Amino acid sequence: MKNQDLVDYLKECGVCLFCQLRYLKARGNEYQNKQEYFEKVNVLYEEDSGCIEYAPTNKRKRRNVCPTCLxxxxxxxxxxxxxxxxxxxxxxxxxxxxxxxxxxxxxxxxxxxxxxxxxxxxxxxxxxxxxxxxxxxxxxxxxxxxxxxxxxxxxxxxxxxxxxxxxxxxxxxxxxxxxxxxxxxxxxxxxxxxxxxxxxxxxxxxxxxxxxxxxxxxxxxxxxxxxxxxxxxxxxxxxxxxGPSVYVAGRYRKISRKLSHTPWVLNGERVMDDSIEEIINRNIANYFCDPKKVNFMSSGREDVDVRCLGAGRPFVLEIPNALQSSLNSEKARQMEDNIDKSQKVSVRDIQMVKREDLSHIKMGEEHKRKCYRALCQIGSVATIDMLRKLDLQQGFEIQQKTPIRVLHRRPLHTRPRTVYSLKASVCQQNKCLIILDIVTQAGTYIKELVHGEFGRTIPSVASLLGQPIDIVALDVMEIDLDWPPSISV
Structure with missing residues (x-):
């Protein structure tokens, strides 16, 4: 079958010029350079009115509809x-x-x-x-x-x-x-x-x-x-x-001890008026789209009464159907300032990231290190012997059952976790208060690590100390995840 015979038959059937090119297996720019391609495949080039030419509409001739592409x-x-x-x-x-x-x-x-x-x-x-x-x-x-x-x-x-x-x-x-x-x-x-x-x-x-x-x-x-x-x-x-899905990342610091991570609803009633997610969403997502459709992700989370200090915790907003596809540094800085005004959350390093960068949020979820500082109370004045028992710079392994307080949303398992280091010091204002600096594997429940939760965490600070101990206040000091990149001001 010669190419000319094929094209002649297609013309008899009323097939338009572009569909003729399809049957000649044209590729790429060959559809834009029609005459050159016809000559290349040894076919006589004859323009027709059925293909995309750029003459004004009122000058085009009436013609039949192409039977193959309609x-x-x-x-x-x-x-x-x-x-x-x-x-x-x-x-x-x-x-x-x-x-x-x-x-x-x-x-x-x-x-x-x-x-x-x-x-x-x-x-x-x-x-x-x-x-x-x-x-x-x-x-x-x-x-x-x-x-x-x-x-x-x-x-x-x-x-x-x-x-x-x-x-x-x-x-x-x-x-x-x-x-x-x-x-x-x-x-x-x-x-x-x-x-x-x-x-x-x-x-x-x-x-x-x-x-x-x-x-x-x-x-x-x-x-x-x-x-x-x-x-x-x-x-x-x-x-x-x-619109395209865009991704905005940054790091947040949680300053308040009365702020949930996400909206907290219990039995159909709001427990708290605000949350980290909502504060960040309404100050960032509104610039791009309807904030109700935004997906908020972070590298872990804190309890309501726990602060997150230091460089903060990485987060990402996945924003679908975005009206804006870019974010300049001036607008990002304005977003950070507006979030700071809440006096509950502070945000830094707001920037656009690629979809593939989202892997950083989950990367090393079980292995990255986290540093905590806990203010703990004991039943007597702290002694040198107590501090020595809690000076464990080489670290130790624990077996930790899922805490009772999260059993409603987490399966019951006994998980091995590593405490990389533990160091204690006495609070100068109150000798019955001990300050613990703890470096642990991600996924460790710190409150239960301290008081032991009736032996569900073994060993615990309480078992090492040989007496009851409880947390008065807890702060996340550092999260071992260098992402997103720091933005120099």
Missing amino acids: DLFSDDFRDQLLLSISSTDIGKYDCDGIVIAMSIPIILQLRQLSMWYALIDKFGDNVSLDRTPDVSLKEAIKLILNPTICEKLKKSYDINNGLMVTINLSHSQEEEGITRLEKLNNIVNPRKRGEKYEKISRSLIERKYTPARVSSELFKEIFDVPPLISNEGLKFDSISLL
Whole structure:
């Protein structure tokens, strides 16, 4: 089969120029350099009015609709598409990239299949029975439409961080095509009694309907081969926009001893008016989108009455459908200042990060070190002997059962944990108070490490000391996670 013979037959069927290129297996920029590619494959180049040229609409000639793409690649479709996108709220998205997701009707897929059968009838063994003779519509949209849309909208194609434009298309012959396919399906795959009905879908067509599986004679009993020229092109059902997901990281310091990590609701009632998550969200997420849809993640958490000091605890906000895709240093600093005004939480190093950077939050979750300072009370004046018992710079291993206070949200397990170092000193203002500096493996429950919780943590500070001891106040002093990077002021 010569390329010229293929193109001549496609022209007879009314196939547009771009679809001719699909059957010639054009790739990449070859769709933009049509004449050069036709000459390359030894085909006489003849321009037609069915493909994307850039003449004014009022100067275009009336013509038939391409039977294979239903004018998907026509000038009119291109213009309507751009007009429809421009009439949406696309202007409110500050995003340089764009991604086009186009949902095409099944009738279009059936027409590709019909043309495949037509080429087999015309050219016989020169056309494969199990490998489509054309570049798929999905691929052709990427090669033909997407570059034009990006150029006209002055945006780059960015599949990872672009604004998602979802376009749903329809055609008046869709229901008729599905009805015919169901008829064919009942012949090719008769349903056995009690067998679940398989819904007609694009994947069903791709899996079960190829010339290698269904004979040409049977297919032509149900469908027209080649596909008839239609009087109508594709129609727009809807266009929706979805902004990219952006990720904002930083480190927070918790100053208040009366602040929960996330909203605390008990029996349908708020226990506390605010939380770390809410303070950070309303001062950062509002700049990007609706803060109710934001996912707040942090490297661990503190109890309500525990402060987090030092460099703070790393956190990330995952913000879907963001209207903004960038964050300048001035705006980040303003966010930090606004959070500081709460006098409950202080934030530093606010910055945009990539999705892959989120692994830092979970990285080494069970192995990173955390430094704590605990103010503890004992029943008598502290002695030198007591301090010596609690001077364990080489560390030790503990076996810790899940604390009773968190059993409602954590499974009951006995977990081995490492205390890397323990050092005690006496509070100068009250000799019955001991200050403990503790470096432990992440995941260690410090309160239970101190008082032992009725022997559920072995050994504990209480068992080492040989007498009861309890925490008066606890602070997280350092978290061994150098992320996100520090921003120099």
